[in-house]
Amino acid sequence: MANKKNLILTILLLIGCFALAWYVNFETDSYIRRVVNLCMVYAIIGLSMNLTNGFTGQFSLGQAGFMAIGAYVVGIFTVPVALRPAVFYAAPMNPLIADIYMPLWLALIVGGLLAALVAFLIGTPVLRLRGDYLAVATLGFSEIIRIVITNAQTITNGALGIKDIPPLNDVRYIFVFTAVIFIFITALINSSYGRAFKAIREDEIAAEAMGIDLFKHKCLAFMISAFFAGIGGGLYGALLGTVDPKNFLFTLTYNFLLIIVLGGMGSITGSMIGAVLVTAGLEFLRVFDEPLDLFGMAIPLFRPGFRMVIFSVLLMVLVLFWRHGIMGTREFTWDKFIAFCKNPFGFFGRKGARKA
Amino acid sequence: MKKILSVLLASTFAVGMLAGCGGEKKDAAKSDVIKIGVFEPLTGDNAAGGELELRGIKLANKLHPEVLGKKVELVIADNKSDKAEAASVAARLIEKDKVKVIIGTYGSSLAMAAGNIVKENKIPAIGTSCTNPQVTANNDYYFRACFIDPFQGTVMANYAYKNGARKVAIIQEVSNDYAVGLAKFFKEAFVKLTGSPDSVIEVANYQTGDKDFSAILTNIKAKNPDAVFAPGNFTESALLIKQARQLGLNVPFLGGDTWETQEFIDVGGKDVEGASLSTAFDREKATTEEAKKFLDAYVKEYKGEPSALTALAYDAYLIAIDGIKRAGTTTDSVKIRDAIAQTKDLETVTGKTTLDKNGDAIKAAIIKTVKDGKFKYLDFVDVK
Numbered sequence: 238m239a240n241k242k243n244l245i246l247t248i249l250l251l252i253g254c255f256a257l258a259w260y261v262n263f264e265t266d267s268y269i270r271r272v273v274n275l276c277m278v279y280a281i282i283g284l285s286m287n288l289t290n291g292f293t294g295q296f297s298l299g300q301a302g303f304m305a306i307g308a309y310v311v312g313i314f315t316v317p318v319a320l321r322p323a324v325f326y327a328a329p330m331n332p333l334i335a336d337i338y339m340p341l342w343l344a345l346i347v348g349g350l351l352a353a354l355v356a357f358l359i360g361t362p363v364l365r366l367r368g369d370y371l372a373v374a375t376l377g378f379s380e381i382i383r384i385v386i387t388n389a390q391t392i393t394n395g396a397l398g399i400k401d402i403p404p405l406n407d408v409r410y411i412f413v414f415t416a417v418i419f420i421f422i423t424a425l426i427n428s429s430y431g432r433a434f435k436a437i438r439e440d441e442i443a444a445e446a447m448g449i450d451l452f453k454h455k456c457l458a459f460m461i462s463a464f465f466a467g468i469g470g471g472l473y474g475a476l477l478g479t480v481d482p483k484n485f486l487f488t489l490t491y492n493f494l495l496i497i498v499l500g501g502m503g504s505i506t507g508s509m510i511g512a513v514l515v516t517a518g519l520e521f522l523r524v525f526d527e528p529l530d531l532f533g534m535a536i537p538l539f540r541p542g543f544r545m546v547i548f549s550v551l552l553m554v555l556v557l558f559w560r561h562g563i564m565g566t567r568e569f570t571w572d573k574f575i576a577f578c579k580n581p582f583g584f585f586g587r588k589g590a591r592k593a
Numbered sequence: 594m595k596k597i598l599s600v601l602l603a604s605t606f607a608v609g610m611l612a613g614c615g616g617e618k619k620d621a622a623k624s625d626v627i628k629i630g631v632f633e634p635l636t637g638d639n640a641a642g643g644e645l646e647l648r649g650i651k652l653a654n655k656l657h658p659e660v661l662g663k664k665v666e667l668v669i670a671d672n673k674s675d676k677a678e679a680a681s682v683a684a685r686l687i688e689k690d691k692v693k694v695i696i697g698t699y700g701s702s703l704a705m706a707a708g709n710i711v712k713e714n715k716i717p718a719i720g721t722s723c724t725n726p727q728v729t730a731n732n733d734y735y736f737r738a739c740f741i742d743p744f745q746g747t748v749m750a751n752y753a754y755k756n757g758a759r760k761v762a763i764i765q766e767v768s769n770d771y772a773v774g775l776a777k778f779f780k781e782a783f784v785k786l787t788g789s790p791d792s793v794i795e796v797a798n799y800q801t802g803d804k805d806f807s808a809i810l811t812n813i814k815a816k817n818p819d820a821v822f823a824p825g826n827f828t829e830s831a832l833l834i835k836q837a838r839q840l841g842l843n844v845p846f847l848g849g850d851t852w853e854t855q856e857f858i859d860v861g862g863k864d865v866e867g868a869s870l871s872t873a874f875d876r877e878k879a880t881t882e883e884a885k886k887f888l889d890a891y892v893k894e895y896k897g898e899p900s901a902l903t904a905l906a907y908d909a910y911l912i913a914i915d916g917i918k919r920a921g922t923t924t925d926s927v928k929i930r931d932a933i934a935q936t937k938d939l940e941t942v943t944g945k946t947t948l949d950k951n952g953d954a955i956k957a958a959i960i961k962t963v964k965d966g967k968f969k970y971l972d973f974v975d976v977k
Binding site for chain 2: 267268275320323326327384396400404406476479483484519523526527544
């Protein structure tokens with residue numbers, strides 16, 4: 238009974254969000270649309286990263302590499318054939334792929350699948366490593382992808398990058414992708430596979446003793462994560478309309494690491510909240526970059542770059558006081574939400590009491 | 594502790610809100626203002642370049658504060674050297690600040706990320722030093738104040754040929770779009786000049802951040818070139834030349850405008866003496882009225898020598914102002930775009946500026962060389 242109610246509420250919320258996406262798409266300006274789109278794309282990639290790092294407990298830093306694969310598949314195949322000679326002005330495109338055109342949705346899925354395949358290939362040897370060693374190996378892998386892309390001039394246009402990807406600025410399109418991925422990952426985490434992932438995170442030896450095939454599950458989580466990172470990367474490329482190898486420096490991965498640490502490692506809703514906070518929050522803080530006149534006096538602190546200082550301070554505060562991120566490993570649930578609505582002050586009091 | 598913190602947090606956001614509101618009220622009061630958006634990388638990897646360009650734009654705004662009787666207000670925004678931010682901030686300038694023209698940015702990939710936004714919203718944008726041809730290609734709303742990579746590569750090829758080089762080697766920073774563009778057009782032009790595809794004896798690659806070039810250099814030395822064209826980042830290039838001298842490769846090195854920084858000389862020291870490069874601006878060739886004004890103002894404000902980036906950014910502002918003046922409107926951005934597209938013989942710091950049909954500036958290139966630890970004017974290549 239309670240489950241059914243929760244399901245209905247979730248469906249209602251999704252419909253409500255879709256209506257909101259519809260509203261944002263037609264009633265707001267392109268700035269808001271862009272920020273909303275970016276939030277959703279970052280949420281997808283954050284979710285995908287959380288699957289390996291948060292739920293399976295494998296500290297992987299290869300996300301930028303998987304994104305690059307997805308983004309480049311979109312970049313290479315969705316640029317209209319007529320515009321390609323202008324883009325590949327330095328060296329003509331390889332004739333094998335010069336005439337292949339794909340619609341965006343197909344390119345996204347192909348990009349995701351390719352990323353998953355690459356994840357399988359590198360996951361096989363690399364996932365035997367643990368902890369820091371895995372992080373270093375995956376980081377190195379994402380750099381390899383970037384350097385391959387830089388040097389494959391006739392396929393990727395090398396350092397010159399690809400321009401004229403048909404612009405995607407439809408909030409509904411990205412929303413549908415985000416919602417489907419969100420539902421899929423929620424279902425996955427609540428399935429037997431998800432429980433196996435969490436068991437691996439908690440204690441690998443105990444999990445193995447319980448009959449969980451460690452390697453198979455780690456590899457599965459890694460591939461699914463790469464698949465969604467590929468789709469997220471593709472959407473990112475389409476949103477910007479241009480891709481180049483410098484986009485996918487390893488520093489990009491840290492953006493998403495920040496999102497999942499902030500939201501909570503091992504929390505799906507946490508990743509969503511983290512993505513929105515980091516992306517929209519940085520945009521909100523832009524007011525600190527603008528000159529501010531207070532009582533006729535210009536405050537010299539308010540100059541471009543100041544918002545980054547504020548952002549860093551806020552981050553430090555968050556990490557100091559919410560050591561496990563905003564959500565920790567908890568999830569947003571309707572039961573808690575209703576309890577909160579019924580008695581907002583008591584809700585926090587109760588939590589405090591429990592902690593003590 | 595928690596209490597103090599929450600108060601602090603709350604006040605941060607309150608100030609944020611206040612600042613936001615304050616800005617809007619100001620707008621309503623002033624309708625005799627035209628806003629020009631400036632988006633530059635003021636934080637992140639490219640902050641140094643962004644800062645130099647911002648100087649030029651601010652200086653230009655100081656000397657030309659009005660157009661059509663309206664005050665020009667610069668709205669400066671930071672794109673964090675990040676493509677996603679560049680796109681968002683361009684949208685923000687257009688939607689929230691309602692700018693009519695955008696100036697920026699350093700870094701071609703950042704400009705390309707904003708390309709779709711300005712096109713969609715029909716707001717003209719003028720690039721400062723983004724030299725990748727793709728920035729203006731297939732985009733009617735993006736212009737630029739600088740010359741493009743093909744031109745610069747061709748200029749250096751001509752220069753090398755004129756000075757007797759018949760066999761050259763190219764060493765390019767393969768992860769840098771700028772270097773790849775220059776190298777490609779250098780090669781094309783040089784092969785055309787000599788009439789022999791073998792005149793470029795080697796094209797070698799290195800990655801940004803590389804420190805050891807001995808393998809590449811040994812290989813090239815064995816092939817005995819007359820000169821080496823090595824477009825790339827200044828630190829890597831200076832190291833490259835240093836190592837070449839150590840290996841006994843004593844041929845002239847040629848490069849592009851990225852070399853024109855003090856760091857290049859600091860890192861390279863004596864070894865970079867005689868290295869020549871192409872650039873857009875030099876004091877000695879600054880013959881226009883505008884250039885004199887610019888130089889005076891620059892010395893007064895910042896001291897020292899202005900860089901080519903600063904001069905180009907100053908020019909971008911002049912192109913914008915000139916376009917608005919000729920369009921006769923401060924509200925209709927499409928008319929302003931049309932006027933900017935027809936910019937012809939505009940007197941700017943880097944000579945007379947004319948925009949071609951792609952929206953790229955046609956202007957002369959200047960060749961400089963390093964002498965006694967300084968960049969010295971060497972030659973001047975006009976557009977044919």
